[in-house]
Structures are given as structure tokens and as C-alpha cells.
Amino acid sequence: VLDNSLPELDLPHFLANRAASHPDETLTPAIILTQPDSGPPFENLQGCPRVVVLNKPLKQSYLFEAIVTCLETADATPACTSPPPRENDKKQFTTLKGKQVLVVEDDPVNQMVTSQLLTRAGILVDIAGNGHEALAALQKKTYDAVLMDVIMPKMDGLTATKAIRQSLRLDLPIIALTANAIKGDREKCLAAGMDAYLTKPVEIQSMYQILEKFTAVRP
Incomplete structure (x- = not known):
């Protein structure tokens, strides 16, 4: 996420170096924050791959949607002042609506x-910051699934x-979330009792x- 108003930021130079040093498919998505009266940046950014432009003052919902866009697509929408709504996910995964999911993430x-x-898919979400909080939440409420970060303080995934x-449930779907893609991690997660990775x-x-x-398969 880059603020175009920073005096030390040469945005055209940064984007040019970024595009020259990485193939499009390996580029980290960039979200550019700019003032509406700071000039016409969009024309210069039309050819830049994986770039989303947001005007300030920034709505939190726009930033969230921009992050979602960058994570979701191979090429983020160029020069977009507000990311378009994504209805396909809601239509395609209607069976998820109303499901209770516990996200365990620090x-x-x-x-x-x-x-x-x-x-966005109609799922009802609760958050636990570590394994201890997850165990406490599961003792109080019934969930349809758990998204479990693997590396956390106090108690890991x-x-x-x-x-x-x-001690709690053998049938509860637990899906591992990990930043590591090291060989053997998937096997460790499955051996611990997780269902997917x-x-x-x-x-x-x-x-x-x-x-x-x-x-x-759950009611």
C-alpha cells in the first residue's frame, strides 16, 4: 500500500522498476492512495499490471475490497477508484450462507x-487470537468449521x-492456514487432526x- 503524497516516493520510477524486475505473474499487487486533485494518475497507470488506485479520504470498505481484489485475481484492476462489487462469489457459494466459522488467527x-x-459469502464469523481462545470459544458455541493458523503465540494451531x-469434537472440520509452504507441513497438519491445508x-x-x-454434509 503506497501513499502517492509521500515526498520521498517517486511513484512512476517505483512502478517502472517494479515492472522491469518481475514478470507480471510474480508482481506483488500494489494499492496506490492518492488525492483526487493530485493530477491525473490514472492515464499513467493504465499499463501497470496489478495496480489498484484509491482516492483519499479513504473508505475502509474500499480498502478491504481492494485487498480482496489483489488477493483474488491474477491481475488487480488497474486505475480503479473504487473496486467493483463481486457478486459471483455470493451466487456461486450460496450453500455457505449462515454457516458458523471460527477464525483462529493472531x-x-x-x-x-x-x-x-x-x-462476503454470508458466513457468520467469530475470531480467536490463539489456540487457548479457540478452545474457550468451542466450549461455548457450536461451529460448522474452523480456520486455524498454524503458528501462533501461547498455543499454536x-x-x-x-x-x-x-477432548471436544472429532467431527469438526479444521482447515490449516499457514504462511509456510515447506515440504512436510501439510503432513504435520493432517497428522495433528486437521482436515485440509x-x-x-x-x-x-x-x-x-x-x-x-x-x-x-452438516445440517
């Missing part, structure tokens, strides 16, 4: 983004999953499909 930004993505399987940044369609698969 990072506040990941909490917000994941919650926003799930809510593997330990929490083992505790859930031993997703790497961050999460591919949104994959997350919806996995949740649909594991919650479809």
Missing part, C-alpha cells in the same frame, strides 16, 4: 481480511487441533470450495 490484519472474505480432537495468501476460491466441501 495477526489483526489477517483477522480483518479473512473475516471480510468469509462475510497444531497443539490446539490435537486438544480439540482429544491452505497457504497464505489464501486463494479465495479455494477457501470457499474447501469450506463448502467440509460443511456440506
Whole structure:
């Protein structure tokens, strides 16, 4: 996320170097924040891959939608002042509406983004910041699925999953979320009792499909 008003930021130079040094498919998406009266940046950005432009003052919902767009698509919408609504997800995954999902994640930004993505599909979301909080939440409420971060303070996702399987519920779908794509991680997650494995940044369609698969058999 880049603020175009920063005096030390040479945006055209930054974007030119970014495009020259990486193939389009490996570019990290960029969200540009700009003032409406700062000149016509859109013409210069039309050829820039994976760039979203947002005008300030910024609505929080626009920023969330821009982040979703960057995570969801291979090419973020260029020069877009407000990302378009995405109705396809809602139509395609209507079976997820009303499902109760517990997101176990210690990072506040990941909490917000994941919650926003799930809510768009009509899912009801609760947040737990670590394994201890997850166990407490599961003792108070029945969930259709859990999205479990693997690396967390106090109690990690593997330990929490083992505790859930031993003392709470054997049938609860638990999907691992991890930033690591190291060989053997998937096997460790499955051995701990998790049902599926997703790497961050999460591919949104994959997350919806996995949740649909594991919650479809539940009433």
C-alpha cells in the first residue's frame, strides 16, 4: 500500500522498476492512495499490471475490497477508484450462507481480511487470537468449521487441533492456514487432526470450495 503524497516516493520510477524486475505473474499487487486533485494518475497507470488506485479520504470498505481484489485475481484492476462489487462469489457459494466459522488467527490484519472474505459469502464469523481462545470459544458455541493458523503465540494451531480432537469434537472440520509452504507441513497438519491445508495468501476460491466441501454434509 503506497501513499502517492509521500515526498520521498517517486511513484512512476517505483512502478517502472517494479515492472522491469518481475514478470507480471510474480508482481506483488500494489494499492496506490492518492488525492483526487493530485493530477491525473490514472492515464499513467493504465499499463501497470496489478495496480489498484484509491482516492483519499479513504473508505475502509474500499480498502478491504481492494485487498480482496489483489488477493483474488491474477491481475488487480488497474486505475480503479473504487473496486467493483463481486457478486459471483455470493451466487456461486450460496450453500455457505449462515454457516458458523471460527477464525483462529493472531495477526489483526489477517483477522480483518479473512473475516471480510468469509462475510462476503454470508458466513457468520467469530475470531480467536490463539489456540487457548479457540478452545474457550468451542466450549461455548457450536461451529460448522474452523480456520486455524498454524503458528501462533501461547498455543499454536497444531497443539490446539490435537486438544480439540482429544477432548471436544472429532467431527469438526479444521482447515490449516499457514504462511509456510515447506515440504512436510501439510503432513504435520493432517497428522495433528486437521482436515485440509491452505497457504497464505489464501486463494479465495479455494477457501470457499474447501469450506463448502467440509460443511456440506452438516445440517
